[in-house]
Amino acid sequence: MSVRRTTTLAGVVALALGMGAIAAPPALAHGRGGGTSPEKFAQQISTRSVMRHLEAFERVAERNDGNRAALTSGYEDSARYVERTLRKAGYTTTRDPFTFDQEIVDAASLTVTGGATYEVDQMEFAPSTAEGGVTAPVSVPADPLGCAPEAWAGVDVAGTIAVVSRGTCPFATKATVAEAAGAVGVVVYNNTTGMLFGTLGAEGLVTVPVAGATQADGQAIVAAAAAGPVEVTLDTRFHTETAESFNVIAETRKGRDDNVVMLGAHLDSVEDGAGINDNGTGSAVVLEVAVQLAKQKKLNNTVRFAWWGAEELGLIGSTAYVEELATQEGELDRIATYLNFDMVGSPNYVIGVYDADESTYPAPVPVPDGSVATEEVFTGWFDSIDQPWVDSQFSGRSDYQAFIANGVPASGLFTGADGAKTEEEVALFGGTAGIPYDPNYHSPADDLSNVDRTALGIMAKAVGFATASLAQDTSAINGVSGPGDQGGHGKPWKPGKGRHGDGKGARVFEDAA
Structure with missing residues (x-):
């Protein structure tokens, strides 16, 4: 499934x-x-x-x-x-063939400088990072959900990678609010077990990388940031084939x-x-x-x-x-x-x-x-x-x-x-x-x-x-009963030629919140 x-x-x-x-x-x-x-x-x-x-x-x-x-x-x-x-x-x-654009992940990590590396998932419609990723200090909003500018009141967000929790508002809202406050990257961690696979819902909403993370990994980063400055590298890149x-x-x-x-x-x-x-x-x-x-x-x-x-x-x-x-x-x-x-x-x-x-x-x-x-x-x-x-x-x-x-x-x-x-x-x-x-x-x-x-x-x-x-x-x-005229049987459906386009929709995501 x-x-x-x-x-x-x-x-x-x-x-x-x-x-x-x-x-x-x-x-x-x-x-x-x-x-x-x-x-x-x-x-x-x-x-x-x-x-x-x-x-x-x-x-x-x-x-x-x-x-x-x-x-x-x-x-x-x-x-x-x-x-x-x-x-x-x-x-x-x-055999009914089809072609599609497959996303090949080149990088999907969040690495603490001098510490652990965590797996993340690049959100749909989020920009990729440059090769090697974006390195910056971590910022955490006063309200961990980060759904409104007030959540960042009193927090120095400029030039940081914002780490916020899933919940209440769409991922796109969290990302745009953090970027407007000065964040150069955004990580949204899950509010339940498992990796967060998310979407921003449309192209061009943000210019910074946005990724999903597990609840445990996100909370670990937040806890480390609460104890003192933490620098991380967010690296999320893919190409299509x-x-x-x-x-x-x-x-x-x-x-x-x-x-x-x-x-x-x-x-x-x-x-x-x-x-x-x-x-x-x-x-x-x-x-x-x-x-x-x-x-x-x-x-x-x-x-x-x-x-x-x-x-x-x-x-x-x-x-x-x-x-x-x-x-x-x-x-x-x-x-x-x-x-x-x-x-x-x-x-x-x-x-x-x-x-x-x-x-x-x-x-x-x-x-x-x-x-x-x-x-x-x-x-x-x-x-x-x-x-x-x-x-x-x-x-x-x-x-x-x-x-x-x-x-x-x-x-x-x-x-x-x-x-x-x-x-x-x-x-x-x-x-x-x-x-x-x-x-x-x-x-x-x-x-x-x-x-x-x-x-x-x-x-x-x-x-x-x-x-x-x-x-x-x-x-x-559908109101159809009985055998009808079966004389034409023997011509089952067969695949057409020059098939199926680019297979858009190769990823289906969780709701965007």
């Missing part, structure tokens, strides 16, 4: 008790079209088979420097495994071309580990569903599967794919709904469904028509088997973002990342309150031992049920 170049979902996807779930419509519950019923198909998605795919992904990582990150041999080998498995099941696979990666796409041979149900999961990991929960689990579940669906004798609708590239660098593969479809007349209209699966085996799990009906969380992004009906396929399944579930914010902070931005209905499942589990969630699912849903999120410990088999099995069967249901009938979503 992503948000940025170092990467990830830095923001917490909050979860709370699901409310107002309703059972799946009868048409979805009984498998129209003569194939295996969705309920029976769900049972064909075995945890053991999904685990075999995860074991293969872990072997890939072990052979490739411990990760499966975009632009690495580990990603290439992961894709080859998916392609081999699909071809064995009878699919034709397509054009990079190319690819998505893997496959679709069923059966089903009407004009009504496509699409499933996706990102295939890449972060560089720090094998990414077996994030997102080997989603990739493995989608893969096993594809394998089993290929055995079905009759499908009313085409089902298309995607394994996205460069998600951890900023949702790049899925965004490029949707942007190209948007240039091809009618292609996006063919997609009835998109289902996203990103982290479905967290060790301290919840059973989360994207909250399209906003029954628990207001959505910070547009919710396309049809998304609520898609959500109800999942919640109806869980209710029918007495499986507790909770809402997960419909935030757009995974590979469904580009789809919903272009009006395609979407939903998905999520077992949690770096948010803290609540007592209410423990009552529903067990586990431990007050610690992350996945304590090994984006770390080298995200290996096979990090996956909860119970959560994985629950989610895998839910994906199977939803896929089989929608493969037969999407009328609750």
Whole structure:
């Protein structure tokens, strides 16, 4: 799960008790079209088979420097495994290439003269330093947040590197206030654990370097400055290079071309580990569903599967794919709904469904028509088997973002990342309150031992049920039911030529405050 170049979902996807779930419509519950019923198909998605795919992904990582990150041999080998498995099941696979501007970090440090060196992250839209960085004394505002000129009253700021805390106001405000007071550099440290990955929101707001730091490192600098003068060197520089990666796409041979149900999961990991929960689990579940669906004798609708590239660098593969479809007349209209699966085996799990009906969380992004009906396929399944579930914010902070931005209905499942589990969630699912849903999120410990088999099995069967249901009938979503005229099938979507532009948006950041 992503948000940025170092990467990830830095923001917490909050979860709370699901409310107002309703059972799946009868048409979805009984498998129209003569194939295996969705309920029976769900049972064909075995945890053991999904685990075999995860074991293969872990072997890939072990052979490739411990990760499966975009632009690495580990990603290439992961894709080859998916392609081999699909071809064995009878699919034709397509590599969907895209290019993008990749930021290469040349320097990202804050060094105390004669002391420690701390890692920092250059904020988006902040100028780079000259080679060797900027060396200056540290200044700290009387109000550590530094949101207004009054915060610097009585402090000699001129020619210093200002060190301020995150909170209350946007990062750009902190930076512009400090620069106006005379600072030659700004470091904003986090107000919670982890590195602060931030953005100023626009070009040209400041002329001095601005960086994010961890809470512990920032507080250490502040404490040292309180004890006496401290001089530091802030060095933040990067350059861009054009990079190319690819998505893997496959679709069923059966089903009407004009009504496509699409499933996706990102295939890449972060560089720090094998990414077996994030997102080997989603990739493995989608893969096993594809394998089993290929055995079905009759499908009313085409089902298309995607394994996205460069998600951890900023949702790049899925965004490029949707942007190209948007240039091809009618292609996006063919997609009835998109289902996203990103982290479905967290060790301290919840059973989360994207909250399209906003029954628990207001959505910070547009919710396309049809998304609520898609959500109800999942919640109806869980209710029918007495499986507790909770809402997960419909935030757009995974590979469904580009789809919903272009009006395609979407939903998905999520077992949690770096948010803290609540007592209410423990009552529903067990586990431990007050610690992350996945304590090994984006770390080298995200290996096979990090996956909860119970959560994985629950989610895998839910994906199977939803896929089989929608493969037969999407009328609750878009009014389309029945097989239609399938005579034109055999012309699946293929990537265009001269693809995808410059991949702007290769970094997605936390909110600017």
